[in-house]
Amino acid sequence: MSLPEPTRFTVNGVEHSVAAEPDTPLLYVLRNDLDLKAAKFGCGLGQCGACTVLLDGHAVNACDTPLWAVSGKQVTTLEGAQAGSTLARLQQAFLDEQAVQCGYCISGMLMSATALLERTPDPTLDEIKAAMDRNLCRCGTQARILRAIQRAARCGAAT
């Protein structure tokens, strides 16, 4: 069987060319072809946010984003955190607040929060809640996650 036509796109600043069916969910390409395991499979339905990544800076669910839709675009995953970035600041704030229980949702939380703070550096608590509403956490870590995002926003304002 012939291989599908490769799809070219950029992940965390590195160009990739992946020969998978164009309807393959981006999540499987990231996890299995590129070995980037941060984004998680939660529902495959775009309902829980465990697979959230940034696509040209916007938070999207990688589980229901087909490969063809990322052709020529920039994908950022948790592994792409750069020193000094909003994402790195959030990681530190989550660490400081110990805002993790099982941690399965955390990659998605960090990516959604990154998209929020890039757009709205000093959000109100209600803005944070609204921005995070599509990210579910089953362990009940939300109170800590909210504190961590507020902390990261404060640190961002200080720099």
Added chain:
Amino acid sequence: MSAPLKVPPMLSANPRLDRWVKFNDDRTVTVFTGRVELGQGIITAMTQIAAEELDLSFVQVRIVDADTRLTPDEGHTSGSRSISEGGSAMRSACAEIRAVLLAEAARRLDIPADRLVVEDGRITGADRIRETTYWDLPHAELLAREATGQVPPKPVARYTVVGRSTPRLDIPDKLAGRPRFVADLKRPGMLHGRVVRPPSFGAKLISIDEAAIRAMPGVVAVVRDGDFLGVVAEREEQAVKARKAMIAASRWDEQPLPTDATDIYRFIETRETTDTVIVERRDPAALARATRTFEARFSKPYIAHASLGPSVALATFEQGTIEVWTHSQGVYPLQRELAEVFQLPVESVIAHHVDGPGCYGHNGADDAALDAVLLARAVPGRPVMLQWMRDDEFAWEPLGPAMVVKTRAALDADGNIVDWSLDLWSNGHTQRPGVVVTTEPSVSLLAAWQLERPVPRIPQGDPAMSGGGGMARNAEVIYALPNQKVVAHRVEELPLRVSTLRALGAYANVFAAESFIDDLAQACGADPVEYRLRHMQDPRARAVIERAAQEAGWVPHQASDGTRGRGIAFAQYKNGYGYIAIVAEVVLEPEFRVTRCVAAVDVGLAINPDGILNQTEGGILQALSWTLKEQVQFDRERILSRDWETYPVLTFSEVPRVEVHLIDRRDEEPLGAGETPTGPTAAAVGNALAHALGVRVRDLPLTRDRIIAALG
């Protein structure tokens, strides 16, 4: 001579000292716990305990959690027992290891052992000239012996590691997105599997066109064994597509269910039951003072674990050996069950625990492990990564059972409770191995019951009251009541598959009892805090109630303005574990919302105080989700709630302020913490809602529709 120390049961069961600790060449030690990390922070707490007793720094201790090749067999990690049982065994083992090594050091240095000082594993005398280290001693030989359990652990007053908030060991990897979960494992030649479950429980496979599936891109194997169906493919998306095609291509003979989500309470109340009197305390003189009686009926639906990630396992099966990587709560019980299913010697099955998505009880993890092995058997030599799809998880994981609780009480002329009874109806709350002993082999694993040559389903059981009970957990209240009777009515018939879910029966029982006590307080015009204290003698219970009220700014006898309300609830988990009181505040407008939860907690010695806070906050928010939103939907055919839209859970917008206050009881035994908040959260919210509304909602979840119905 003092009385012999009580040997921790987990140490008696795993007495070899080298089963607990190994000294490494790089001047570290590795400790082995049979408990598993579930996101509750247990590996961090165990590391603290080991570092403390061995006089090592925290960073010198590495930890391996449950692994059938390496660690002690500690059964299941469940019931908030890890610190009290596993921690005490670790503490005792490490204290003895230190003593054994110090005895040898004393001989070599010619200094009495009680004059030796250990710091970061360096052993010195007072002169600081003669010195050795743990690693310079023949530790392997010295630890090749059985524990006596008779070395007293370090006094709490000398603790430097235990009792301090310590950042969790697993968090940095999880925040960096480094592979840490079962689903993140990768092996050369690894294939991807999916299973095809029947459309409903008990359905029998009539036919499937396997050839068409085998011809699909990437499909390596189609597995059919009795009613078990699965597929293995080169790529994950190929396995997902093949599964979808198999669902469409399979025909099943379905069995109707005997009840549905609206009929379930009538159903369980009218079945034949096995009744057990949990407590019966009689004081006829007090009963004679009764002037008024009250009754109420409460219900709780089936609740799903609904872990954020579906169950998953990696397995290989070659040359008669099974190896499986699993997020099971009990790798040893899983090992024994897999050996039974495949008729292999137990030692031919190796099970490793790897972190999984959040675990709140007996979920699909063990089932997925068997599924993965069944798929791996079809592709010898190739590892298979199997993950359930979202609907597999919602439709097939064992659920927390539906329950009905009826309460009855009598008050004297002063409003004191002179009679109290609670009757509860439920299925047994566990289907774990080891609870019910059977003469014929039986297993808890879903697919095993579906095979061509099935291994029968393990009988439904209920944990014994000696271990805190299952359905009747916390059904007895610890208020000082002259008359109290609790009867558990166990329903044998099982409409849906159920097993242990966080706090088991305590969630419904505490919701009922703590709602009812508020009703009684209201009936006699008493303040809910004062009324609880009036009936409570246990000083630690009183302390959490008083502290929660104080921190919440509780104003006695405060009337509601009809839009806001506040309520309190209390429980001591399992009537012997952690104490907790929670104050909840709610608003009714523009819609019913919980705005604040304030808790006071006493878990005795807190190994990692921030870990206790994290677990308690999480327990409150999960219970809030159950209480406000959750209910498994099913009709007479099947479970209907199969995704996050049909089974909604708490979202960020619904998260209240959460404040947890830990009462320092470092001189008391450490008590289980993780499950304490569930029932009190439900009751505190229910009481706050009743305070605001003026009427009570007794059926969970406390939804908008129920509130409107209650208002009539």
